[in-house]
Amino acid sequence: MPSQSMLVTKPYLPPIEEYIKKLEKIWETNWLTNNGPLAVELEEKLQEYLGVKHVVLVSNGTIAIQLALRALEVKGEVITTPFSFAATTTAIMWEGLKPVFADIREDNFGLDAELVEKKVGRKTGAIMPVHVYGYPSDVERIDEVAKKHGLKVIYDAAHAFGVKLGDRSLLSYGDAATISFHATKLFNTGEGGAVVTNDDKTAAKVRSLRDFGYEGEELAVVGINAKNSEFHAALGLCNLPKVTEAIDHRQFCAKIYDDHISQLFGVVRPITPAGIDYNFAYLPVMFESEELLLSVKSDLEKAEVFTRRYFYPALNTLPYVKYQSCPVAESVASRVLCLPLHNSIGVSEVLKVCEVLKKSLLDQQPKRLVGMRPWAVDSGYPWSFRNLKEN
Numbered sequence: 001m002p003s004q005s006m007l008v009t010k011p012y013l014p015p016i017e018e019y020i021k022k023l024e025k026i027w028e029t030n031w032l033t034n035n036g037p038l039a040v041e042l043e044e045k046l047q048e049y050l051g052v053k054h055v056v057l058v059s060n061g062t063i064a065i066q067l068a069l070r071a072l073e074v075k076g077e078v079i080t081t082p083f084s085f086a087a088t089t090t091a092i093m094w095e096g097l098k099p100v101f102a103d104i105r106e107d108n109f110g111l112d113a114e115l116v117e118k119k120v121g122r123k124t125g126a127i128m129p130v131h132v133y134g135y136p137s138d139v140e141r142i143d144e145v146a147k148k149h150g151l152k153v154i155y156d157a158a159h160a161f162g163v164k165l166g167d168r169s170l171l172s173y174g175d176a177a178t179i180s181f182h183a184t185k186l187f188n189t190g191e192g193g194a195v196v197t198n199d200d201k202t203a204a205k206v207r208s209l210r211d212f213g214y215e216g217e218e219l220a221v222v223g224i225n226a227k228n229s230e231f232h233a234a235l236g237l238c239n240l241p242k243v244t245e246a247i248d249h250r251q252f253c254a255k256i257y258d259d260h261i262s263q264l265f266g267v268v269r270p271i272t273p274a275g276i277d278y279n280f281a282y283l284p285v286m287f288e289s290e291e292l293l294l295s296v297k298s299d300l301e302k303a304e305v306f307t308r309r310y311f312y313p314a315l316n317t318l319p320y321v322k323y324q325s326c327p328v329a330e331s332v333a334s335r336v337l338c339l340p341l342h343n344s345i346g347v348s349e350v351l352k353v354c355e356v357l358k359k360s361l362l363d364q365q366p367k368r369l370v371g372m373r374p375w376a377v378d379s380g381y382p383w384s385f386r387n388l389k390e391n
Contacts, residue, residue, distance in 0.1 A: 006305045006349055007306050007340060008308040008310075008339065009341070010342040010343070011188060012239060012242065012344070014239055019234060022038065022237060023231075025038065025234075026038070026230050026234065031230060032231070033227055033229045035211070036233070038234050039227075039228060039230060042189075042233040042236045043194075045237070046236075050161075050169050050171055050196070051164075051168070053200075054202075055195075056195045056203055056206045056210065057194050057233065058192070058195060058210050059225075060182065061182060061193035062087040062090070062091050062180075065091035065156060066091050066094060066095055067226060068154045068195050069092070069097065070095065070205075072126065072176065072202065076098065076125040077099075077100045077121065078125060078127070078128050079111075079116050079119045079124060079126070080099050080100070080130075081102070081110065081128075081129060081329070082104070082314045083130070083311055083314060083315070083329040084130040084311055084315060085311055086315060088130055088156050089321060098123075101326050102116045103326040103328045104132075104326070104328050108132070108137070108273065110137035111130075111142065113141035116145055120145070120151070126153065127153050128154050129153070130156040131156070131157050131159055131170055132311075133282045133284055134159040134161075134163045134281045134282070135270070135272075136276060139170075139174075143173070152175045153174035153175050154174055154177070154178065155171075155174045155177040155178070157170060157177040157179050157196070158193075159185075159279075159281050160177075161187050161281070162187070162277070162279045164276060165275065165276050166275055166276075175197065175199065176206075177195075177196045178194070178195055179196060186243065187236070187239055188235070189239070190232050190235050192232050205221075208221055209226070210226035211223060211226075212225060242343075247279055247280055250341055250343070251278075251280045257283055257354065260351075260354035260357075264357070265361065265365055266292055266364075266365055267286065267296075268285065268286055280341070282310070282338050284310070284336055285337055285339060286332065286336050287335045288335070289335065290334040292361075293337055295364055296360045299359070299363075300353070300356055300360070303352070305340065305356055309333075309336065309337060310336070310338040312336070313330075314326060314332075316329065339353055
């Protein structure tokens with residue numbers, strides 16, 4: 001069995017003694033679900049930690065998207081990204097809406113706001129960007145487009161826990177943002193998610209929708225059961241105090257990766273945008289070609305280093321959506337790979353990944369030399385291979 005440290009991600013579990021103390025409170029109250037005291041406490045602590053007005057805890061990140069769409073009464077078409085996890089698209093479709101794909105920018109993996117505006121039509125009801133890997137979308141320009149055309153904005157912020165743009169939480173942008181607390185996320189409750197909003201009415205609507213449509217003791221709207229349990233909230237309350245330490249560790253490991261990968265040909269790492277507090281939730285790299293990616297991935301697996309093509313394929317190419325050309329996203333999706341990065345990975349494991357990656361690249365590109373930075377530091381597009389040079 002391979003070392004779990006060499007998996008692309010690994011769920012964080014707190015010391016079991018801490019979790020047992022939370023469980024004892026559940027046994028004392030005999031309150032297992034239905035907006036129990038631990039769930040309420042977790043919402044309050046998340047609101048404080050994230051610096052937002054409302055965090056509405058729900059059963060998972062996918063249902064969070066669906067609830068946000070319902071609460072904001074989105075109709076017709078939703079302009080969204082082809083470069084994300086499938087749930088971004090399927091949540092839109094489950095709500096009977098049509099995803100309209102705009103292509104992405106290569107520098108931040110997010111929707112190209114200029115292309116978004118070109119996609120706006122008479123049936124457009126909302127824009128749903130994704131803060132991919134926690135890198136901010138072009139929030140100011142997207143907000144301008146939305147206001148100009150009277151559209152709602154819902155950010156899929158599943159990767160953006162704890163990220164700040166300046167002094168402001170990235171989760172505070174848009175009419176709502178959704179987030180995932182899945183087991184493999186930076187902050188997890190095992191399964192779970194939340195809708196984040198600074199609008200009182202939207203928060204109240206989401207709370208009603210997640211609880212069968214109840215408003216007080218009256219059934220007021222068509223709702224579903226999207227509540228989370230006290231057991232999940234207990235895990236979240238144990239994990240939340242560990243997040244800052246986890247980010248520090250991930251940042252340290254990411255720096256080691258960056259120092260080594262910056263010396264290699266054929267693969268690049270993104271440059272973290274200036275002015276953000278980043279969470280280092282993932283460790284993406286991009287190769288010159290899909291052929292090179294597949295070869296390196298195979299070599300890593302032979303060394304029991306397990307990576308993930310995250311995200312692949314581009315969502316506009318899925319068999320159950322109507323194809324819409326997005327050449328940048330299709331190219332990026334074919335060449336991106338996420339390397340192991342999680343709370344318990346050690347320096348020795350990171351160095352092993354780097355060494356296997358280096359050997360694989362040199363074996364396949366013997367004419368290329370190590371020792372040159374493969375992107376221009378001042379380039380606005382750090383993924384671009386047009387800056388590559390050889391001795």
